[in-house]
Amino acid sequence: MRADTTSAQAAFARASDYLERQPLVANHRPLSWITDHVCRIVEQPAPMWWWISTIIFGAVAALTPAMLTYLVSTGVGVWGLNVPVCWAWDITNFVFWIGIGHAGTLISAILFLTRQKWRTSINRSAEAMTIFAVICAGIFPAFHVGRIWFAWFLFPIPNANAIWQNFRSPLLWDVFAVSTYFTVSLIFWYLGLIPDLASLRDRATTRFRQMAYGLLSMGWRGSNRQWTHYEKAYLVLAGISTPLVLSVHSVVSFDFATSVVPGWHTTIFPPYFVAGAIFGGFAMVLTLLIPFREIYGLHDLVTDKHIDNMCKIVLLTGSLVGYAYSMEFFIAWYSGNPFEIYAFTNRAFGPYWWAYWSMITCNVVAPQLFWFKYCRQNPWVVLAIVMFPNTGMWFERFVIIVTSIHRDFLPSSWGYFSPTWVDITLFIGTIGLFVFLFLLFVRFLPMITMFEVKNVTPQADPHHHTGNHHSAAKAHA
């Protein structure tokens, strides 16, 4: 009888351990530990690996201006695109990069509005990723116009032709959507940085650091008269960023969906593009965070639970894009339109079959591994799996763009696109630029939002009684 009671108690203890939400900051770290652990990354001398990788990726990033100079001085003919494939790697890369940015805004805005407190330790680096991805994205549409020196025609500035922009064109909507997205993301990111820059200012040991971080933090002193307005401003920005992030990729998808090209002209595009963007973006967040978490020992801040949550989002959005892929085929068949049916049959079984099936494998099949807890709990397995969505989302855009236009309505205007070395080198250059900017960010700015992480610790709750961690954890979860 007694043995029964103890075993029942043990089972109950196990169950309550299991049901108890894991704390967002592991090991009950004090507030000063958080400040110290995050600021140390910026304050200590740069480690050797940082110099080596920054020099390597900086050199790769230099390929971007080099290739752009070659492109502009010679002409767009150095890219492999030509009639009928007039959009190829340029727009593929544009949509790829802009999509990656979306996870950052999703984490910072949508998860904020839905009170997902686990976002706090990953939002800063995800937002930084957004900004760098949008920088990489902006390069392609700007240069694909051909005569870059006329790119200012995109903006409503009175010009010698006396003619205005065509506001009915989705390409112009894109200009407004992407530039607004970049500006608002930058403002949101900077707003979040202010209190943490003040932390770096107050810990500065040299006059230069104190001045630099002091200027950047604009004299922040953490008074409640500042916090009350700060929190409202943050809430408003989160509120407007939420529809903004959903609109940006919708507008990007309008570039295709408002055309009459079979394979592009579908109403499913806006939600399908947004789901794909979040999918690819979360994969990229995981790709960047897992190595830095290991290098800087941030396991107590970016816990296994965070990784687990992000894997679940990758699984969800990966399945959503899988649904969208199959629904496209269904609608093509259901439409009864021979051109529509042909566009999709050609996509899967035509000359670009390899791209299509790479996309399916990477985006639909690979994330299904995240159904298994083992795959979500082991960071290195996660890192290996998210490489598939990273690749697959590039293939998705390539498949949508190139396979839809390489066979025009008349067989006389059929073609096959192959990239040139300039296409390939420029894309590699933007990958280098992206990683290079991220390495600089990690070195000079706090990569974890300290004040928000402190705010989700039990000791930050004014109704918390010290010594009773269990109730506090429950109240906070």
Next chain:
Amino acid sequence: MSQPAPTLYGLGAEFSSATDLLHAAEKIHALGFRRWDVYSPFPIHGMDHAMGFKRSRVSLFSLLGGITGLSTAFALIYYTSALNYPLIVQGKPYFALEPSLPIFFELTILLTAFGTIIGLLLLTLMPRLHHPVFNWDRFKRVTDDGFFLVLESADPRFQSEESRKLLGEIGGSHISEIYQDPELIPHPARPEKEFTA
């Protein structure tokens, strides 16, 4: 040689936790102080209520920004497409609501963001790189793990000795005077230099 007396900005006290600071703020507010503030590494839930703040007005600036954005977008599209140079493109009307919506939306968002930031900077009086509270050496911990309450000497209820006692009673420690012009008082780090002139 006579030293000009340093001007007192206020009295600062340190508290051990967010909970203590919240309770202290409730008491100071109840006593009717007006010119005072609390300082913490993160926003404390319930502090606005404890200090008797009303809703922040930042959202008003956001609204103004949003209205400006929407009307700018409408004026821009209508003027350029329907008034200044009407041009038929693909047989579509010069101005219609549907194709204008994306740009209406984007400019509304953009100017709402600008309005929010301008509102925040105006209401918090930022950037302000210097402030007397920075003269208090313990204050550096405010962005780490320090919780502070500062009573300004400009408050009509402020009385140096009694206020010091009050801060002690409500649980404050390390109670110190904060001066407007710290170069007039001896500083441990730079002892004589300032006073020889």
